Amino acid sequence: xxxxxxxxxxxxxGFVALDRVSFELAKGEMAFLTGHSGAGKSTLLxxxxxxxxxxxxxxxxNGVDLSSVKxxxxxxxxxxxxxxxxxxxxxxxHSVFDNVALPLVIEGFTGxxxxxxxxxxxxxxxLLDKARCLPATLSGGEAQRVGIARAVVNKPPLLLAxxxxxxxxxxxxxxxxxxxxxFNQAGVSVLVASHDLGLIARMRYRTMxxxxxxxxxxxxxxxxxxx
Amino acid sequence: xxxxxAGRAVGATASQPNVLQKLLRAVLTHVRQAITSLGELWRSPxxxxxxxxxxxxxxxxPTTLHLLVKNVQQVSRSYDESFEISLFLKNDASATDIATxxxxxxxxxxxxxxxxxxxAAAMAEFKQQSGFGEALAFLDQNPLPDVLxxxxxxxxxxxxxxxxxxxxxERFVELAKLDISWLERLAALMNLMQQAVxxxxxxxxxxxxxxxxxxxxxxxxxxxxxxxxxxxxGATDAFIQRPFLxxxxxxxxxxxxxxxxxxxxxxxxxxxxxxxxxxxxQSDFVLNSLSLREFGYLMLIAVTLGLVGSYxxxxxxxxxxxx
Numbered sequence: 001x002x003x004x005x006x007x008x009x010x011x012x013x014g015f016v017a018l019d020r021v022s023f024e025l026a027k028g029e030m031a032f033l034t035g036h037s038g039a040g041k042s043t044l045l046x047x048x049x050x051x052x053x054x055x056x057x058x059x060x061x062n063g064v065d066l067s068s069v070k071x072x073x074x075x076x077x078x079x080x081x082x083x084x085x086x087x088x089x090x091x092x093x094h095s096v097f098d099n100v101a102l103p104l105v106i107e108g109f110t111g112x113x114x115x116x117x118x119x120x121x122x123x124x125x126x127l128l129d130k131a132r133c134l135p136a137t138l139s140g141g142e143a144q145r146v147g148i149a150r151a152v153v154n155k156p157p158l159l160l161a162x163x164x165x166x167x168x169x170x171x172x173x174x175x176x177x178x179x180x181x182x183f184n185q186a187g188v189s190v191l192v193a194s195h196d197l198g199l200i201a202r203m204r205y206r207t208m209x210x211x212x213x214x215x216x217x218x219x220x221x222x223x224x225x226x227x
Numbered sequence: 228x229x230x231x232x233a234g235r236a237v238g239a240t241a242s243q244p245n246v247l248q249k250l251l252r253a254v255l256t257h258v259r260q261a262i263t264s265l266g267e268l269w270r271s272p273x274x275x276x277x278x279x280x281x282x283x284x285x286x287x288x289p290t291t292l293h294l295l296v297k298n299v300q301q302v303s304r305s306y307d308e309s310f311e312i313s314l315f316l317k318n319d320a321s322a323t324d325i326a327t328x329x330x331x332x333x334x335x336x337x338x339x340x341x342x343x344x345x346x347a348a349a350m351a352e353f354k355q356q357s358g359f360g361e362a363l364a365f366l367d368q369n370p371l372p373d374v375l376x377x378x379x380x381x382x383x384x385x386x387x388x389x390x391x392x393x394x395x396x397e398r399f400v401e402l403a404k405l406d407i408s409w410l411e412r413l414a415a416l417m418n419l420m421q422q423a424v425x426x427x428x429x430x431x432x433x434x435x436x437x438x439x440x441x442x443x444x445x446x447x448x449x450x451x452x453x454x455x456x457x458x459x460x461g462a463t464d465a466f467i468q469r470p471f472l473x474x475x476x477x478x479x480x481x482x483x484x485x486x487x488x489x490x491x492x493x494x495x496x497x498x499x500x501x502x503x504x505x506x507x508x509q510s511d512f513v514l515n516s517l518s519l520r521e522f523g524y525l526m527l528i529a530v531t532l533g534l535v536g537s538y539x540x541x542x543x544x545x546x547x548x549x550x
Contacts, residue, residue, distance in 0.1 A: 049459070051459075051549070051550050061231045062231045062232050064231045072463070072464075075458070075461045075462060075463045075464075076229070076461065077231060077461075078458075078459065078460065078461035079229070079460075079461035080229055080231045080232055083459055083460070085459075089452075089455075089456050089459065090456075091452075091453050091456060102456070102457065102460055103460045103461060106457070106460060106461055106462045106463075106466055107461075108252060108256060110252065110255060110256075150460065151460075157232055
């Protein structure tokens, strides 16, 4: 589903965010990406969603080399990848329904078909009753779940989450992770970047650890000193 | 279609609509975005109002000047008879010769009208108008020549002059006369005025274009976060820029209509004053307002300005916003 081959990313000024990272995420697999702030987690996710391009190496999604994707094709790649952000990035002056509907509107859905899908997505995250609310009236956990609903509303095969529980307390974080688990069980490949080690350890999924841009551990448990 | 996953049904294409349905859907999307843009203008009325006012006022001045030129032209057109060329015929021309010449001239493509004033008629008119009635009776022979009054088809002085030189060479023509110097001056003046109108129009409309571009730019900056999110969930640049282009079109529509209203109001205001002047001059001058066609042009120019202004802003700024 997702494959990194010796991917490096350097920024001007000599800072190396990723250093020859290779891994593969199988279809229907769920994995965590962890490491300290600045270890390169966000950069890695940005390479998948084509917000950034690698300096060296190749990224494949479903066998397609992302370096072959032209700038004007980027939007179409993003439609295949659901993205969830720490700050949920909702449109604050639009209702929950409109926020979740955005990817569908972009793809040209209208009317009843759109409403059906939006309601299905909101139902999956347990927020069907909040469709008419504005994001400002929601709690942090609810807002994050709206973000998830938006990411999954067009049923992408791959789901990326960047610190989805960063601003939430442990109970809410667990809820959010359970939502990801549910999508994974429905066949979606999920990659979650998080530094919430305690939570990750309890979930017992494959965990990849980045340190200063290098992949230092890839296994069932988190090991900080695996160098 | 999905870029990465062959066979993954993506978007509204999943239901595989036919061409007609696709077209209908596209039209529907455009209509919806146009209405959304209108709604957004409505919700942020102040900046929209200011931009519409700038556009409206910028278009009012050239439109007024255009009307001025048009009305002066109309006045000068009533002097069209002055373009008549007088052909004084030779004394030895017989009635048949004259008749032949008239037929010949009537067949000429450049001639609109030919009128014959023969010697006797000219004499009668002269007697009546000059006040020499009795004295003229003592003449044993009518000294006046036959005259042909030729009205050219084209109303430009140059064309009339050319025609005059041509007619001068006709066999029975003694002398051709056309008093056009003052008409030439008037035409030159009008031409100057028209050029001035165009120059002012271009300058003012360029300013309006920049104002519209800036307004749209501010509106893009205002929605930076929203645009970033839209790009993140897979919106194309074309999709993102469409509402801004519609906003530009709406600004054009309202600005153009404002200009029309201001001009009409001004004409209504001036009507009284003009009526007084025309009464004093005993003229049957009627103030011409914008024709439907001119109104169409006004709106077309305004909408084009709105669209181009917003396109310039959109082109450079939406690409620059990246998540």
